[in-house]
Amino acid sequence: xxxxxxxxxxxxxxxxxxxFFTCARFCVSQDGDSNRKHPTDTSTAAxxxxxxxxxxxxxxxxxxxxxxxxxxxxxxxxxxxxAEAVVxxxxxxxxxxxxxxxxxVSVIDQQDFRFVPETIAVRAGxxxxxxxxxxxxxxxxxxxxxxxxxxxxxxxxxVEETFPRAGGTSRPIVLxxxxxxxxxAWIYVFDHxxxxxxxxxxxxxxxxxxxGNYRLEVVHxxxxxxxxxxxxxxxxxxxxxxVSLSPDDRRTR
Amino acid sequence: MTxxxxxxxxVLKGGSAxxxxxxxxxxxxxxxxxxxxxxxxxxxxxxxxxxxPNLLDWETxxxxxxxxxxxxxxxxxxxxxxxxxxxxxxxxxMVERPRTFALDDIKALPEQDQLMTLECSGNGASKGFIGGxxxxxxxxxxxxxxxxxxxxxxxxxxxxxxGVDQQEEAVRKVTVEVxxxxxxxxxxxxGLNTLLAYQRNGESIEQRNGAPLRxxxxxxxxxxxxxxxxxxxxRNRRYMGRFMGRDYVTLRGERQGDEVVFVESSVSRxxxxxxxxxxxxxxxxxxxxxxxxxGAVWGDGTEIDRVEVRLDDGSWQPxxxxxxxxxxxxxxxxxxxxxxxxxxxxxxxSRATDASGRVQPTAEDDEIALKKTYWEAYQxxxxxxxxxx
Numbered sequence: 001x002x003x004x005x006x007x008x009x010x011x012x013x014x015x016x017x018x019x020f021f022t023c024a025r026f027c028v029s030q031d032g033d034s035n036r037k038h039p040t041d042t043s044t045a046a047x048x049x050x051x052x053x054x055x056x057x058x059x060x061x062x063x064x065x066x067x068x069x070x071x072x073x074x075x076x077x078x079x080x081x082x083a084e085a086v087v088x089x090x091x092x093x094x095x096x097x098x099x100x101x102x103x104x105v106s107v108i109d110q111q112d113f114r115f116v117p118e119t120i121a122v123r124a125g126x127x128x129x130x131x132x133x134x135x136x137x138x139x140x141x142x143x144x145x146x147x148x149x150x151x152x153x154x155x156x157x158x159v160e161e162t163f164p165r166a167g168g169t170s171r172p173i174v175l176x177x178x179x180x181x182x183x184x185a186w187i188y189v190f191d192h193x194x195x196x197x198x199x200x201x202x203x204x205x206x207x208x209x210x211x212g213n214y215r216l217e218v219v220h221x222x223x224x225x226x227x228x229x230x231x232x233x234x235x236x237x238x239x240x241x242x243v244s245l246s247p248d249d250r251r252t253r
Numbered sequence: 254m255t256x257x258x259x260x261x262x263x264v265l266k267g268g269s270a271x272x273x274x275x276x277x278x279x280x281x282x283x284x285x286x287x288x289x290x291x292x293x294x295x296x297x298x299x300x301x302x303x304x305x306p307n308l309l310d311w312e313t314x315x316x317x318x319x320x321x322x323x324x325x326x327x328x329x330x331x332x333x334x335x336x337x338x339x340x341x342x343x344x345x346x347m348v349e350r351p352r353t354f355a356l357d358d359i360k361a362l363p364e365q366d367q368l369m370t371l372e373c374s375g376n377g378a379s380k381g382f383i384g385g386x387x388x389x390x391x392x393x394x395x396x397x398x399x400x401x402x403x404x405x406x407x408x409x410x411x412x413x414x415x416g417v418d419q420q421e422e423a424v425r426k427v428t429v430e431v432x433x434x435x436x437x438x439x440x441x442x443x444g445l446n447t448l449l450a451y452q453r454n455g456e457s458i459e460q461r462n463g464a465p466l467r468x469x470x471x472x473x474x475x476x477x478x479x480x481x482x483x484x485x486x487x488r489n490r491r492y493m494g495r496f497m498g499r500d501y502v503t504l505r506g507e508r509q510g511d512e513v514v515f516v517e518s519s520v521s522r523x524x525x526x527x528x529x530x531x532x533x534x535x536x537x538x539x540x541x542x543x544x545x546x547x548g549a550v551w552g553d554g555t556e557i558d559r560v561e562v563r564l565d566d567g568s569w570q571p572x573x574x575x576x577x578x579x580x581x582x583x584x585x586x587x588x589x590x591x592x593x594x595x596x597x598x599x600x601x602x603s604r605a606t607d608a609s610g611r612v613q614p615t616a617e618d619d620e621i622a623l624k625k626t627y628w629e630a631y632q633x634x635x636x637x638x639x640x641x642x
Contacts, residue, residue: 069303112379114305182305182306184307
């Protein structure tokens with residue numbers, strides 16, 4: 001819950017929000033293959049007012065509870081930095097911030113029998129263009145109650161889908177291909193700007209965050225990992241929150 | 254690695270039963286390949302897309318019987334969810350005594366296990382689809398006694414297997430609703446140890462893999478192993494459904510004298526194939542890096558004679574084939590010490606030879622180069638690696 005604000009801070013907040021509407025940009029990743037350029041961080045653009053929140057997401061492996069695919073996401077030669085984790089704030093007062101921004105378009109391609117990128121995070125109202133550059137027919141479908149659709153794409157076909165409803169970190173759009181059961185992808189939809197997809201260095205960054213009490217949530221769909229913690233953001237203090245995940249954070253759903 | 258009274262000779266003589274007994278007596282380490290040291294580190298393959306669930310992850314291959322989360326599934330029509338309580342299988346067509354079986358009726362028939370490595374015939378068509386293969390202990394009842402009991406009539410030529418899955422198909426200028434179907438000769442249906450399977454590795458078959466009942470044809474590609482079985486029909490004419498006559502049809506040029514004649518044939522038996530599953534390294538010694546390679550070889554049940562591995566432009570070196578576990582229609586694992594290499598990029602490739610003398614071809618050999626369709630991609634598969642100092 002956000003604290004009640006007296007008059008002068010309210011004015012400062014309104015100025016900050018106005019500045020945010022004019023300055024905020026949204027950058028969406030295009031490629032998640034470990035052998036290619038990694039998704040760019042989807043942090044919000046700089047705002048002169050409001051603290052900046054940064055942090056690093058890491059993964060601590062346990063040889064007795066092996067994550068078969070960790071080699072694609074975890075920097076085992078570093079500190080265990082975790083790539084392609086979705087990090088987001090959750091709290092009252094965030095919904096609808098920057099609601100009038102121009103909708104962005106992300107692209108999810110089908111290549112080599114996989115969705116590329118595998119995980120994206122977008123704003124409610126954004127569109128996703130699905131393309132098929134595999135020399136064969138694929139299908140993109142989601143049975144998620146939040147947004148269901150089903151379209152078959154031949155080589156070279158493309159289709160755009162709008163995602164108007166936000167499910168946050170707990171209700172992603174789960175994509176599959178009806179023809180090839182191994183294909184999987186996730187779309188996380190948010191109704192505020194404070195979310196990010198970590199890159200190889202595990203970093204995330206939110207700028208111009210309204211002060212208040214929130215939960216900092218981290219999910220990694222490919223690893224079935226989920227973590228949530230309470231944080232308190234003060235009005236004039238940049239803060240850093242590192243989160244270390246482990247097999248203890250595995251969730252079946 | 255093993256402590257078993259079932260010997261390799263028992264396995265080869267006894268087939269599935271002996272192999273199953275062997276497996277039950279073994280305790281598998283994390284990696285079944287022998288001689289893999291604790292400090293061996295994976296050298297990831299270059300230019301390969303990620304592996305993911307529901308596909309075999311070669312680089313972490315660690316089980317002779319494939320766990321369910323590593324099992325692929327391909328569907329061409331819908332994926333029906335069938336209520337086992339109301340399920341029925343029809344045996345019909347040119348039989349003296351047509352029958353309809355409930356699932357419990359099938360399970361009441363003599364139970365048999367069949368060990369088999371099942372590969373999708375599209376496996377290897379793309380570098381994103383080379384994990385379309387898995388090894389299983391299928392449990393069910395053999396088909397031949399059922400067909401014999403139903404009494405195949407004189408003049409019968411083929412047995413057609415229809416699935417519950419169906420959809421509209423455009424056949425020339427006509428659009429009709431058709432069930433998925435595949436067929437084989439009566440001789441093959443009776444003689445190939447075909448099984449009506451309801452369990453995989455001791456568990457009920459999952460919906461995506463054909464629950465509650467699917468056909469298992471040892472040594473034949475996945476397309477022949479019809480899922481969601483609905484009807485087995487004996488016919489006196491060749492069945493020419495889409496997946497016999499139009500798709501899963503290999504178009505290949507064959508040299509006949511001075512000519513290349515292009516011939517189409519329906520996908521059936523699995524081809525001899527091997528692949529390097531992973532390459533590992535150990536710490537650098539005197540500027541060179543020790544490497545080992547591990548892999549798998551399989552085919553249509555013909556005994557494997559040898560697997561050889563080549564590093565870069567070097568000569569073919571014999572790999573060590575695992576003696577156990579082993580079963581006629583199942584893959585065998587192999588391993589090889591590649592010695593030491595200089596840091597940098599290298600290529601590792603395996604080549605299999607079976608007891609009939611058949612050799613796994615390269616992509617440049619006629620057998621593959623003159624193949625104009627993507628099914629049956631059994632060529633040697635070079636692996637590219639970069640070894641750091």
